[in-house]
Amino acid sequence: MIPTTLVSALRDAKLVVVLTGAGVSAESNIPTFRDAMTGLWARYDPQELATPEAFLRNPKLVWEWYAWRRSLCADAKPNPGHEALAALATHVPNLIVVTQNVDGLHHMAGSRRVLELHGNIKRTKCLKEKRVVESWCETDQVPPRCPQCDSMLRPDVVWFGEPLPKDVLDRANQAAANCDLFLSVGTSSQVYPAAGLVYLARRFGAKTAEINPDATVQAEEMDWAVAAPSGEALPALLAAAFPPKD
Numbered sequence: 170m171i172p173t174t175l176v177s178a179l180r181d182a183k184l185v186v187v188l189t190g191a192g193v194s195a196e197s198n199i200p201t202f203r204d205a206m207t208g209l210w211a212r213y214d215p216q217e218l219a220t221p222e223a224f225l226r227n228p229k230l231v232w233e234w235y236a237w238r239r240s241l242c243a244d245a246k247p248n249p250g251h252e253a254l255a256a257l258a259t260h261v262p263n264l265i266v267v268t269q270n271v272d273g274l275h276h277m278a279g280s281r282r283v284l285e286l287h288g289n290i291k292r293t294k295c296l297k298e299k300r301v302v303e304s305w306c307e308t309d310q311v312p313p314r315c316p317q318c319d320s321m322l323r324p325d326v327v328w329f330g331e332p333l334p335k336d337v338l339d340r341a342n343q344a345a346a347n348c349d350l351f352l353s354v355g356t357s358s359q360v361y362p363a364a365g366l367v368y369l370a371r372r373f374g375a376k377t378a379e380i381n382p383d384a385t386v387q388a389e390e391m392d393w394a395v396a397a398p399s400g401e402a403l404p405a406l407l408a409a410a411f412p413p414k415d
């Protein structure tokens with residue numbers, strides 16, 4: 170399943186960047202964006218809900234969508250794909266996970282160097298002051314209100330049309346420009362600026378690979394495209410590059 174040339178590139182790499190998307194959490198039973206519209210949310214398009222305009226138009230609906238997704242994340246556990254990335258970091262001199270996911274599963278799996286491009290669904294912030302709020306009075310108000318200024322609270326995630334956190338994006342760009350190997354795993358490669366990182370890596374000479382059961386728009390431009398679920402491909406890549414010592 171894993172090309173031997175990709176295994177060698179991983180073994181020789183000094184800095185590896187792994188961009189992950191919702192597909193990496195699919196095997197932890199968190200629906201991907203493209204599959205998220207099931208059940209009661211079937212009639213909503215996530216790109217319609219994950220926007221500041223949607224929140225201002227219907228704060229209760231958007232807050233409840235995130236409460237539902239937060240409950241999925243609360244029950245989710247890292248899968249072998251997350252665990253393989255955490256283990257890879259103990260073999261590769263430098264490995265940075267740049268994730269589009271907001272579920273916190275890379276940290277939970279033990280990955281230490283994680284850049285959360287789109288925030289974290291488990292954090293809540295004040296709409297007005299933009300400060301993270303740890304606790305608030307539970308009243309019948311939905312969304313709840315900021316204890317300091319009484320503005321609405323919102324999830325601490327980056328919505329469509331919002332800029333990514335500058336320091337996080339700068340570090341992701343720097344990692345992509347300096348890496349020897351760029352792995353794009355479990356993402357449909359359609360959301361920017363995250364989807365642009367692979368081009369930066371290529372421009373500065375990195376080898377690039379995609380791991381996704383369905384080839385994406387970027388598959389043709391990759392040095393390798395592994396058509397497999399991340400929960401199988403990442404452990405296989407780890408075992409091939411750094412076989413366990415008997």
Ligand code: BV8
Pocket residue numbers: 189190191192193195196201202203204216219269270271287326327328329330331332333354355356357358359360361362363380381382383385397398399400
């Ligand atoms: C920005 C957090 C600029 C929220 C997310 C108009 C105005 C402004 C910007 C734009 C605009 N038009 C376009 C843009 C740019 C826009 C964009 O890229 N739009 C796309 C749709 C064209 N980007 C933005 O808006 C970004 N901001 O540009 O700001 C700016 C600058 C200064 C000042 C003002 C503005 C912000 C983008 C971040 C949006 N927030 N998430 C939340 O989670 O609710 S994005 C969200 O969707 C996810 O985080 C994720 O990134 C994305 C979904 O992508 P994927 O992760 O790839 O998931 P998807 O379901 O698509 O695919 C899953 C893949 O996994 C599939 O390929 C599947 O085959 C595969 N898979 C399935 N199972 C497995 C698997 N793979 C491996 N193993 C498996 N088992």
